[in-house]
Amino acid sequence: MGSFGMIIGTWLAGFLTFAILSFLYKDNPFYKLAEHLYVGVSAGYWLIYVAFFDVEPMLVRGFLDETGIEKWILLVPAALGVIMLSRWFPKTAWLSRWPIAFTVGVGAGLGITANIQGYVVPQIQATLLPITGLNMDSLDSLILVVGVVTTILYFYFSKPHKGILGGAAKVGIVFIMISFGASFGYTLMARLSLLIGRLYFILSDLLHII
Amino acid sequence: MRRAVPLAITFLTGLFLVVSFFIPHRPFGELEQRLLVWFAIVAGFTMLLGVDNLIRSHARKITRTSEGWGHSVVLLVGLVATVVVGVIGRVQFGSPFHLQSPFMFIYSYTIVPLQATMFALLAFFIASASYRAFRARNWVATLLLVSAVIVMLGRIPIGAAMSEFFPWMQEWIMTVPQLAAKRGIQIGAALGAVSMSLRIILGIERSYLS
Numbered sequence: 001m002g003s004f005g006m007i008i009g010t011w012l013a014g015f016l017t018f019a020i021l022s023f024l025y026k027d028n029p030f031y032k033l034a035e036h037l038y039v040g041v042s043a044g045y046w047l048i049y050v051a052f053f054d055v056e057p058m059l060v061r062g063f064l065d066e067t068g069i070e071k072w073i074l075l076v077p078a079a080l081g082v083i084m085l086s087r088w089f090p091k092t093a094w095l096s097r098w099p100i101a102f103t104v105g106v107g108a109g110l111g112i113t114a115n116i117q118g119y120v121v122p123q124i125q126a127t128l129l130p131i132t133g134l135n136m137d138s139l140d141s142l143i144l145v146v147g148v149v150t151t152i153l154y155f156y157f158s159k160p161h162k163g164i165l166g167g168a169a170k171v172g173i174v175f176i177m178i179s180f181g182a183s184f185g186y187t188l189m190a191r192l193s194l195l196i197g198r199l200y201f202i203l204s205d206l207l208h209i210i
Numbered sequence: 211m212r213r214a215v216p217l218a219i220t221f222l223t224g225l226f227l228v229v230s231f232f233i234p235h236r237p238f239g240e241l242e243q244r245l246l247v248w249f250a251i252v253a254g255f256t257m258l259l260g261v262d263n264l265i266r267s268h269a270r271k272i273t274r275t276s277e278g279w280g281h282s283v284v285l286l287v288g289l290v291a292t293v294v295v296g297v298i299g300r301v302q303f304g305s306p307f308h309l310q311s312p313f314m315f316i317y318s319y320t321i322v323p324l325q326a327t328m329f330a331l332l333a334f335f336i337a338s339a340s341y342r343a344f345r346a347r348n349w350v351a352t353l354l355l356v357s358a359v360i361v362m363l364g365r366i367p368i369g370a371a372m373s374e375f376f377p378w379m380q381e382w383i384m385t386v387p388q389l390a391a392k393r394g395i396q397i398g399a400a401l402g403a404v405s406m407s408l409r410i411i412l413g414i415e416r417s418y419l420s
Binding site: 043048080 | 212215216217219220221222223224225226227228231245246247248249250251252253254255256257258259260261262264278281282284285286287288289290291292293296297300305306307313315316317318319320321322323324325326327328329330331332333334336337340350351353354355356357358359360361362365366380382383384385386387388389390391392393394395396397398399400401403404406407408410411418419
């Protein structure tokens with residue numbers, strides 16, 4: 001890409017940045033144009049992404065490069081993919097349930113193994129830290145255990161929140177509210193960081209003021 | 211055929227994935243990887259359905275000259291141009307993601323600024339929504355408010371300039387109470403996902419067939 005292309009690109013990016021920011025005043029045609037362009041370009045981008053990183057190497061390259069059973073077995077996902085397109089024809093649309101069932105089956109199978117292996121066990125392991133004596137780390141470890149257990153108990157609705165469960169749920173809500181507040185603050189700061197990035201782009205790359 | 215076959219596909223796919231996790235030997239061991247490749251291929255075809263839906267819906271708006279049909283033209287032009295440029299990049303440079311490819315021009319100067327500004331815009335809406343919603347009505351709401359303010363102040367230089375307490379406290383909030391509640395929620399959600407996956411594999415949950 002030459003320098004002329006970069007200049008055109010920078011002006012285009014600047015125009016689109018202002019078009020999106022114009023929504024702060026009110027909904028207007030420039031915002032609508034940028035919004036629709038974003039949807040269209042993103043759809044095209046992901047289509048190319050999936051074709052280049054998934055379908056081409058896994059199906060097309062796989063079929064051309066492999067031999068024997070490894071080659072022909074690729075016809076199964078190819079057939080499932082083509083059957084998925086049967087939704088285009090009302091009479092055969094019901095056939096698309098087969099590939100949907102396959103994707104749901106993969107999701108459900110991974111839902112069991114990946115969740116237990118990736119979330120439940122590691123999170124419990126990381127929570128049950130040793131108490132090494134009367135120090136700040138041990139206190140933090142203890143607070144962590146109390147926080148995790150009481151948060152889980154807060155979401156346990158099979159019994160009324162009375163007695164010990166009610167008390168634990170009340171402790172749980174303290175942790176949950178602190179967590180939501182912290183997540184809110186963290187998210188807002190991340191968004192502000194993006195805004196600073198855009199303002200820096202306008203003042204530096206586009207207008208050369210700083 | 212319309213219900214039994216999809217239920218069988220889901221059952222077998224889910225079962226194979228669970229079995230391959232517990233028996234990491236041939237022929238089950240390599241099954242998980244194979245099924246994931248198939249999943250990616252089928253998902254690639256699904257992308258076609260999504261894009262087709264988008265094109266149909268906006269083409270309908272254009273042919274009926276419904277309100278805002280001009281924006282639909284922008285969307286479709288953006289989509290088609292991105293795909294065409296992606297194909298050109300593939301042919302010309304061997305990959306649409308080559309730095310010299312015109313596809314990367316669209317990515318750098320259209321998608322990146324649009325996406326970053328769209329998320330940056332959220333900073334204003336989060337701030338205005340929180341101004342209206344954040345009221346210290348009771349002690350738990352106060353906890354949320356205080357936690358958010360400490361995290362925000364602790365992550366900016368002015369917070370540290372005011373007091374060393376803010377950076378220290380925000381770090382403690384993020385690593386202890388915030389983490390505890392997040393872990394509790396994640397463990398609960400993961401256990402919920404495991405039980406939902408079991409229901410799907412066993413055919414108790416069938417809403418995906420409707």
